[in-house]
Amino acid sequence: MMIKLNNKLIALGASIVASALLTTSAFAAQSKTEAAPAGMYKATKNALDGGVTYKREKGSYTAYRVNEQSTKGVNFGRAPTPNELKAWDADIMPDGTGLPEGSGTVEEGEALYDKDCAVCHGEFGAGGKGYPTLTGGSIESLKNQRTCPGKDAPNRTIGSYWPQASTLIWYIRDAMPYAHPKSYTPNQMYAMTAYLLAENGVKIDGEDIEELNKDNFKKIVMPNRDGFYPNVDGPKGVENVKAFYKNPKNFGAITGTRCMTNCGKEPVAKIANEITAVVPAYSTVRDLPKEDASKGAASSPAAKEYEKSCAVCHKTDAMGAPAVGAKAAWAKAMEKGMEKVNHNAINGIGGMPPKGGATNLGDDEVKDIVKYMVESSK
Known part of the structure; x- marks a missing residue:
């Protein structure tokens, strides 16, 4: 399950938090002699995860005092200008919003990758020292648990895991190459994205990718596009998340009952396929591996x-x-x-x-x- 928080939601959350801090300031735990009477807390089932929040009343939020000082005269700043909003709202979305004008070929992307990326991510994206593997893997492996005999561990790569190609080109634009982020032109962004998608076997309309541009980019369907739930995109994204978490069966409780005390009585779903045989095998040994001089150590x-x-x-x-x-x-x-x-x-x-x-x-x-x-x- 993956929850996406875009810039707009983050900004909204930040403004809410700021308002809450100004109105409630710091919470101070009540002393035993000031503890609020049992049963005074009025729960409201509106938390994102399906849980509850409580009303602030009588100067308290449950067992904590709140600052009720007036915020009259507090200046929250000014409204941003259209140009400021345009500069801030620079994300690249699955529907193609934010894609730049330009184009790039797989061949051009391969040359860029060999120059800028192979030192960290390995040749053809096969993995490097301490840096993510970008190619290979399979969607089927994502279902594996880490103790399942004879099966590999989940292998999350661009082709096996990422649900949207827009995330890839956006990340390349803002964070890559290492030490020189934001240095690629739109053509280079498209070229690098085309190469990495091609190395992962991603196609467009059943055909191998040779060149990417703003138009055919929107036709890309990533292999794992439907592998995430709940659906967090669109105007109903928040409600979908709330509905998902309100049903405990979605995260392991067999009877669908929430539990905060005496939880041992609530049966929990067990892992069906646990992985035990992986290559290399899991180990708790802390010793460094022996160096092999024949491999140029x-x-x-x-x-x-x-x-x-x-x-x-x-x-x-x-x-x-x-x-x-x-x-x-x-x-x-x-x-x-x-x-x-x-x-x-x-x-x-x-x-x-x-x-x-x-x-x-x-x-x-x-x-x-x-x-x-x-x-x-x-």
Whole structure:
């Protein structure tokens, strides 16, 4: 089950919370001598999850005092201008609202992916160190629990899990590539989206995707479009969520009875298919795996720490950092002298944070890594 909160709902919720904070300020727990009489709380079944909320009365919200000071004279600001609303309302929706003008081919997207994305997400989106796998998987695997003999764990990728292609192009536009978000042109956005959809076997009208644009994008039907419930889109989205949660059978209670006390008496649905045999097998062992020198394992502490903390930006020049192995780039950097290069690595420079974000490293460890990168680039 997935609940989507778009910008408009978030803004509405924020305004409600702000008003509530201004009118109620901080809650202070009542002392035992001030406790409200039992039964005075009047419950209202209007919570989003089907539960209850309570009315504020007699200066209290259940067992908590509320601030009843006047908010007269509070300034809530001004109404936004049309241009301000237009700049804020920049989401890309499933119906095509917000899609830019432009086009891009799968071939163009593949070149972009190899340049900007493969270092993190692996070749063809097959997965990288610590970054999501983007391709492969199956919808059928989503039904698997993690202790079901002979079955893989759920594999959530773009093709097997994401219900709307609009989410993909929107995410690419606002958050990718790493370290340079919002740098893609509309044509590049379409190209990257086309490539990732093609690698996931997504088709348009039964035909392989070769090029994406504003018109044919709206025809995309993702394989798992109908795999989410309740339906949170449209004007009845909130009501659909409320209705779903009001029925406890939807989340495991067999008899449909809510339970807050003596819950052991309420039978709960058991997992039907639990996964126990997965590859690699689940383990609670905390030891690091043994290194296999035949697979090119890093041979020194500095090399290992480089792979762990620095390679994401320095493996290629896609992030704007000098790539390890790029002789010219490092020769130019070294014109400042090793002392200055070490100083920048430790204290940060430009878009690079201090120690590349690996603040657990000591200064000497950072210097060793810099020396390793320099020596590897001669």
